[in-house]
Amino acid sequence: MSMKRFGKAAYRIANELVARSGRAGIFQRLLPRIFPATYNLGIHVVLKRAPFPRQNALRIARLATRHGRLFRPFSSVIIERHRFQNRDDWRRKFEPIRKEQPRSIDLVERIKQIFGNSVRYNEDLKSSEWPNRIDSYEFGEFLGQGCNAAVYSAKLSNSDAELPNSKYSIGFNEVTDILAEVPPLSKVTHKKFPLAIKLMFNFEHDRDGDLHLWSSMGNELAPYPNAAKLLKGRMGNFQPLPAKHPNVVRIQTAFVDSLKVLPDAIERYPDALHTARWYESIASQPKTMYVVMRRYRQTLHDYVWTHHRNYWTGRVMMAQLLEACTYLHQHKVSQRDMKSDNILLEYDFDDEIPQLVIADFGCALACDNWQVSYESDDVSLGGNTKTRAPEIATVTPGRNVKVDFEMADTWAAGGLSYEILTRSNPFYKHLDTSTYLESELPALPSRVNFVARDVIFDLLKRNPKERVKPSVAANALNLSLFRMGEDVKQMMEKCGISQATTLLAGVSKGLSQKINNRLDEVINLITAETIMANLAPHLISRAERQLRATFLSRLNREDIWKSLHYFFPPGVQLATPATSSDCLESISSFISSLSNGSEELEMKRKPAKNGYNVPILLRNVIRTDSDELNGIVHRVRSK
Ligand SMILES: Nc1ncnc2c1ncn2[C@@H]1O[C@H](COP(=O)(O)OP(=O)(O)OP(=O)(O)O)[C@@H](O)[C@H]1O
Numbered sequence: 037m038s039m040k041r042f043g044k045a046a047y048r049i050a051n052e053l054v055a056r057s058g059r060a061g062i063f064q065r066l067l068p069r070i071f072p073a074t075y076n077l078g079i080h081v082v083l084k085r086a087p088f089p090r091q092n093a094l095r096i097a098r099l100a101t102r103h104g105r106l107f108r109p110f111s112s113v114i115i116e117r118h119r120f121q122n123r124d125d126w127r128r129k130f131e132p133i134r135k136e137q138p139r140s141i142d143l144v145e146r147i148k149q150i151f152g153n154s155v156r157y158n159e160d161l162k163s164s165e166w167p168n169r170i171d172s173y174e175f176g177e178f179l180g181q182g183c184n185a186a187v188y189s190a191k192l193s194n195s196d197a198e199l200p201n202s203k204y205s206i207g208f209n210e211v212t213d214i215l216a217e218v219p220p221l222s223k224v225t226h227k228k229f230p231l232a233i234k235l236m237f238n239f240e241h242d243r244d245g246d247l248h249l250w251s252s253m254g255n256e257l258a259p260y261p262n263a264a265k266l267l268k269g270r271m272g273n274f275q276p277l278p279a280k281h282p283n284v285v286r287i288q289t290a291f292v293d294s295l296k297v298l299p300d301a302i303e304r305y306p307d308a309l310h311t312a313r314w315y316e317s318i319a320s321q322p323k324t325m326y327v328v329m330r331r332y333r334q335t336l337h338d339y340v341w342t343h344h345r346n347y348w349t350g351r352v353m354m355a356q357l358l359e360a361c362t363y364l365h366q367h368k369v370s371q372r373d374m375k376s377d378n379i380l381l382e383y384d385f386d387d388e389i390p391q392l393v394i395a396d397f398g399c400a401l402a403c404d405n406w407q408v409s410y411e412s413d414d415v416s417l418g419g420n421t422k423t424r425a426p427e428i429a430t431v432t433p434g435r436n437v438k439v440d441f442e443m444a445d446t447w448a449a450g451g452l453s454y455e456i457l458t459r460s461n462p463f464y465k466h467l468d469t470s471t472y473l474e475s476e477l478p479a480l481p482s483r484v485n486f487v488a489r490d491v492i493f494d495l496l497k498r499n500p501k502e503r504v505k506p507s508v509a510a511n512a513l514n515l516s517l518f519r520m521g522e523d524v525k526q527m528m529e530k531c532g533i534s535q536a537t538t539l540l541a542g543v544s545k546g547l548s549q550k551i552n553n554r555l556d557e558v559i560n561l562i563t564a565e566t567i568m569a570n571l572a573p574h575l576i577s578r579a580e581r582q583l584r585a586t587f588l589s590r591l592n593r594e595d596i597w598k599s600l601h602y603f604f605p606p607g608v609q610l611a612t613p614a615t616s617s618d619c620l621e622s623i624s625s626f627i628s629s630l631s632n633g634s635e636e637l638e639m640k641r642k643p644a645k646n647g648y649n650v651p652i653l654l655r656n657v658i659r660t661d662s663d664e665l666n667g668i669v670h671r672v673r674s675k
Contacts (some may be wrong), residue, residue, distance in 0.1 A: 166501075227331065273404065283392060288328045376420075425448065507595045
């Protein structure tokens with residue numbers, strides 16, 4: 037087919053589609069799809085049949101590039117030719133375009149798509165296959181142990197090669213690292229044993245078969261999206277989380293295999309070994325379940341006692357915890373053992389903001405129902421009694437008694453937030469979850485951000501109906517962490533958000549449309565800042581960038597309005613000049629602070645300790661002050 041004939045055919049189809057849809061817009065959408073193919077085919081024709089000299093092919097290629105079309109490699113040209121020669125394929129190629137309805141995508145939906153579906157903002161979208169045999173792994177050091185399992189570091193046997201997802205680069209992709217000129221030293225941290233294997237204790241070695249292992253230990257797999265396939269209905273109505281989440285422990289795979297007796301096993305957990313004297317009949321081949329996870333660096337409990345941290349870091353950690361709670365809540369999963377030993381952290385450098393995950397789902401409730409019948413003491417109410425929410429701690433067993441776990445993890449996140457910010461969880465020692473009064477909650481240090489302080493108080497409300505929803509709490513924290521201009525609240529005021537708009541939002545449709553437009557301006561700014569932050573990964577830590585992507589991928593206007601009450605509480609008067617030009621000013625001030633930041637960096641020629649520099653764009657500085665109470669480092673405003 038000559039170029040001319042092909043071009044005519046493409047034009048005819050485009051015309052037909054325009055006629056069918058009755059919208060000229062579709063033609064514009066169609067052109068970019070037709071013309072790269074035309075160019076590619078032209079190049080192919082030129083190269084293979086050589087009706088023109090070779091230079092002409094390159095001219096066409098250059099033309100294609102100049103017109104904004106990506107010049108595909110020649111191999112794809114050949115594929116294109118075959119597709120175009122086949123009539124059926126030809127039709128199918130345009131099928132999706134034909135079905136595509138002309139639509140105006142809502143801003144929030146569009147942002148959700150960008151941040152939820154792109155690997156650039158969400159490295160968790162990458163997937164990989166892991167072996168399901170214990171021989172395939174080599175064990176390293178002992179990492180920890182609880183009542184149900186021992187955890188060891190591990191790697192794939194005979195493989196010093198890079199494991200999928202085992203390297204952490206500073207940026208979300210190499211291009212952004214290059215743009216940001218990240219020092220090579222800090223680019224990649226390679227762990228020799230990047231995995232952690234949880235070796236579950238099997239106290240029933242006298243039982244043959246795998247069934248009892250899957251059904252008694254399967255809860256551990258609540259965060260593993262493939263668990264349903266593995267369990268094959270062996271756990272009744274068990275419903276694991278449907279997808280990975282950056283703030284939920286990453287399980288790579290799980291399997292049942294023969295029990296591996298490691299050198300320290302007899303000393304550490306003799307009762308869980310089949311050599312224990314009191315087992316009369318041992319099954320022919322003792323087995324257990326192994327859970328292969330990403331390896332994290334430290335528990336939250338250890339971290340708060342070994343690291344100086346500032347309140348900004350604390351707030352980012354708190355927001356990550358609440359993002360995890362939001363995700364669990366959305367899918368009706370309750371972890372039910374929210375203590376700081378079960379919160380794991382990942383970081384490469386001591387002064388880096390850690391990535392936080394909720395781990396250990398051994399006590400989890402994951403059956404699409406928050407309610408558990410509590411007819412006798414034998415029913416498990418989850419892990420540690422000190423971290424049970426008041427509605428769980430105060431219940432007594434009886435006929436038709438139900439316990440509702442919907443807000444249990446959210447409550448526990450309040451206690452953990454105290455631990456993140458002050459090292460001490462009031463419920464471990466001073467307060468009893470079943471009897472405490474809200475007025476007895478210890479005061480937080482005055483320099484804790486007002487949003488974080490109010491959110492913690494609302495998380496710890498005794499009445500689960502009055503407790504703040506995790507999504508609203510997470511939104512408030514996330515909004516408080518944006519850096520646009522001087523102050524988030526001022527930025528919102530400049531976009532037209534005020535106490536009045538916050539109160540009026542959702543009152544009537546016409547009204548809320550107008551008010552929502554103001555919110556959209558804020559969301560636009562936040563999105564712009566996040567995209568720019570991703571281009572300069574040395575300014576904002578990996579954990580924070582991931583947090584923003586997580587937040588933006590689940591935007592919901594209604595929840596955002598609710599969270600704005602933390603910034604504009606009813607009863608406080610505000611004066612708010614609100615113009616769009618102010619918003620633009622905010623953007624340009626942000627852009628210039630970005631470039632000022634890099635100039636300043638250039639001048640100092642002093643690479644940051646951790647590869648990230650303190651965010652200069654903030655106009656706030658993080659000052660290390662080790663004399664502070666509890667060793668907490670405070671974030672203060674620069675002069
Ligand atoms: N993925 C991981 N990476 C690094 N260390 C880990 C990991 N998972 C667990 N650990 C370490 O192992 C310890 C025990 O793990 P875990 O809490 O899951 O065991 P458990 O027997 O279920 O505990 P519990 O008695 O609370 O039920 C943790 O406190 C932590 O120190």
